[in-house]
Amino acid sequence: MASLGSVEWRAICDKFTTAQNLTEVESRNDPENDPFRSKYKARELLREIYCSLKNFEACEGEDDSGGSSAESGDQRPSEDPVDGQTDDGYDRGFSGDSPAGLRASKLGAVEYYLGVNHVDTEELSAGQEHLMNCMKLLERCRVSPENVSLFIHVRNQLGILWAGRDETETAQGFLETAESIYQRYIKEEGSPPTDMTEYFTTEANLLTHQDRTKRFELAYTHTMYYLAQVYKNLGQTERAATYCHSTLQRQLRLNQYNPMEWALNAATLSQYYITKGRYMEGRHCLSAATVISALAGEAPSEAAAQESETECERREQLRQKRADIARCWIKYCLNLLQDAKKLLEDNIGELDVDRQEELKRARRGEEEEEEKGRKSALLFGSEDTFDSIASLEEKVRFLIPLDFTEARAVFLVGQTYVTQAKDYFQIDGYVTDHIEILQDHSALFRALAFFEEDLERRCKMHKRRVDMLEPICLDLNAQYYLLIRRQLMFELAEIYNEMMDLKLSLANRQADTQSLDNHTIKKFNHLCSASAKYFQMFLDSLCSPEGKFPEHLEEEVLRPALVAQFRVARLYSRLISTSPSAQMDNLDKSLNCYKYVVQYCEAHPEAAAAVETELELSKEMAGLLPLKINRLKAKMVVNSCPSELTDCV
Structure with missing residues (x-):
């Protein structure tokens, strides 16, 4: 050359x-x-x-x-x-x-x-x-x-x-x-x-x-x-x-690197680790994402200095991306609590105390070894950021919470990030994002309630869920947000159903000392009716504009629709009424819903696999309820006869 x-x-x-x-x-x-x-x-x-x-x-x-x-x-x-x-x-x-x-x-x-x-x-x-x-x-x-x-x-x-x-x-x-x-x-x-x-x-x-x-x-x-x-x-x-x-x-x-781009990639990676139950890795990614994202508002790196957005647009993008990272933190806390619930619940969904004690004994002495063994390969950062990342990691645990105190600590971290995310994704302008954040907040309360032994306090946690979701559900435009409204209606129905079961458990505990008073009955019936109302609203949302319920349910709504029918049947049969005619009306509605589940699965055999448990119980109740209804009718006839005829009988 x-x-x-x-x-x-x-x-x-x-x-x-x-x-x-x-x-x-x-x-x-x-x-x-x-x-x-x-x-x-x-x-x-x-x-x-x-x-x-x-x-x-x-x-x-x-x-x-x-x-x-x-x-x-x-x-x-x-x-x-x-x-x-x-x-x-x-x-x-x-x-x-x-x-x-x-x-x-x-x-x-x-x-x-x-x-x-x-x-x-x-x-x-x-x-x-x-x-x-x-x-x-x-x-x-x-x-x-x-x-x-x-x-x-x-x-x-x-x-x-x-x-x-x-x-x-x-x-x-x-x-x-x-x-x-x-x-x-x-x-x-x-x-x-x-x-x-x-x-x-x-x-x-x-x-x-x-x-x-x-x-x-x-x-x-x-x-x-x-x-x-x-x-x-x-x-x-x-x-x-x-x-x-x-x-x-x-x-x-x-x-x-571009600080904000790097932070988003790290936060996204955390979601993979979370789905695999690798919470140490997920926490480290999110802590690093939070620390590095803060650099985007300070001295930019070589790559970031090449950005050409106006300052106003840049600030808006930074706010949104930090809110996205906050949402990843919410998922971290929520998944950690939900995995704990799956690990600790018994066959009826309650806390298995024996399993809890077994896991606590097994954990002692293992925490430090587990952390040392896995953390060395994870580390992000330089001398300037190591301490900041480590400090943030210390504020949230990566081990599965085993009691209410540990679960509450995770919940509070998640709730902090809910507030941060909502600050950007407000209902005006970000309807879908805002509602998804509210749903995650509701799910955090539900997961925490699992660890709460006091049934009254647990019921209040579910009431918080109702208070945050119900106004949104009722205000949403059904034409533009139909799918979201269906999600909210079904969740509200389930929340009221859980609250009703909790009230019934409380009442059963008090049954030895006192009978149900009118206030308790009224409260129980209110929760029962509210749950049935939202399940029915969900079912009504499936109807055609002419109000006709579909003969064939699409796959995405098949199980929810049949479960809703089953739950409505159960709820009507549990309403407490002193009026025989009202009781008869409730039982008839209950029987019709049970029959719908049975008849639909007979007409569409492929649907049976989606609701095996509900179908079995529906068949059983469809056979038992007519007997109960007939006994109630006979009692009503006897009660309606003149006293002299009753004496003859």
Whole structure:
């Protein structure tokens, strides 16, 4: 190649620097009606560089038979079915620092930059062609410190390109090859390699050892990030989570991240860990997300400094994203409480005290060992953020709560984040989001109530749920929010049903000392009627505009509809009435609902599997209730007879 001090070579370097500036800086200011203006200019400069390099190569090729032979294409390796390579480039071709290898690397770099340019300007086929040209040029080289960065970058770009076409397995091949090249290079070489930009830089402007390391590690971080997306699309969720976690760790270590984007990715990763019951990992991700998101309002990182939104838009986006992170915290607390409930409940849904004591004994002495054993691989952050993340982690437990005190601590954390999330997602403008947050708040109360031994206090917790959901349910427009209203109606019906059962349990405890007073009966009937009312509202929402109930229930409402019919039947049969005629009316309604469940499942046998327990009880009650109704009728007849006829009887 021509001397670095030559006029021609300096011209090439200047053109490359200008092309980079056009691509990375000037393009941000391109007008909307000509969004790729700067990149088109950069493309022309890259083409000029390519032509100059080919001219240099032609001149020097006269004295380099090896180079001309390779250029002629007479020696073509057999292609790998994935990315067109025979291997990872370590075992054949020119050495990276040989004249022929260096020429191939520089031409390959220009092809790479042209490929990226075409992809950025939405000319994917042309971009693919240039990237594959780069691959073919690299076939002539072994991986070395001079070209390993280019080996990885071009495969990263091809991975992105094929992933964008939903050719996930093809993308996987390119990216996994890039990963293996990096790992082998680090193992065998270890020193920071030449960056591609240094191919076209004067000696005075070469990168420092530190900058080379940073750029090379960042290229591999991108490989891991893209592989995380690929594995997710392939359904390999555990592998995807591992790569995502490592990517986030590397971004922090290299200080190459947008704080809010990083925080959202960490919060999203926490949701995967939560669904797997890995609450230590979930808590660490959320704590780190909260701490790092706070940096977005302070001194921005290098990546964040490139943002172009107005300050007002930026502040609004930050508020929303912090509210999204708060919602992830709510899910963390809710899932932790719900998993505790599943672990501790007996076969009737109450707290299993023996199981509780067994778990408490087993836990003693294990907490520290479990935390030490798993935490070392998790850590995010640097010296500046470690303490802040650890401090936040200490405020919420990751172990399953085993009693009311522990459960309440988790509940209070969740409730704090409910307030934060609602502050942004208000009912005016964010109806769906606001209601989902309210539903999560209701679910937090329900999970906490499971641990409460005092039935009166437990009932008050359910009343809090009614107070937050009922006004919203009644005010929602049925035309626009039908599905949400159905959810709320069904939940309210279940809450009133739980409160009714609690009142009945309290009454049964007091039965030995006193009979039910009128106030207790009135309260019980109110809760019973309210539950039946919301179940019926749910059923009515399934009717046609003419008010006709559907003959065939769609799959998404099949079980809820049949359960609602079953619950209404049960509720009418439990109403307490001193009037025989009112009691008779309630029993008739109850019988009709039980019969509906039985008859629907007979007409649609496939529905039976969705309501096995309810169907069995409905059949039983459909047989027993007529007997009870007949006895009540007979009693009413006797009571209605004149006294002399009664005496005769």
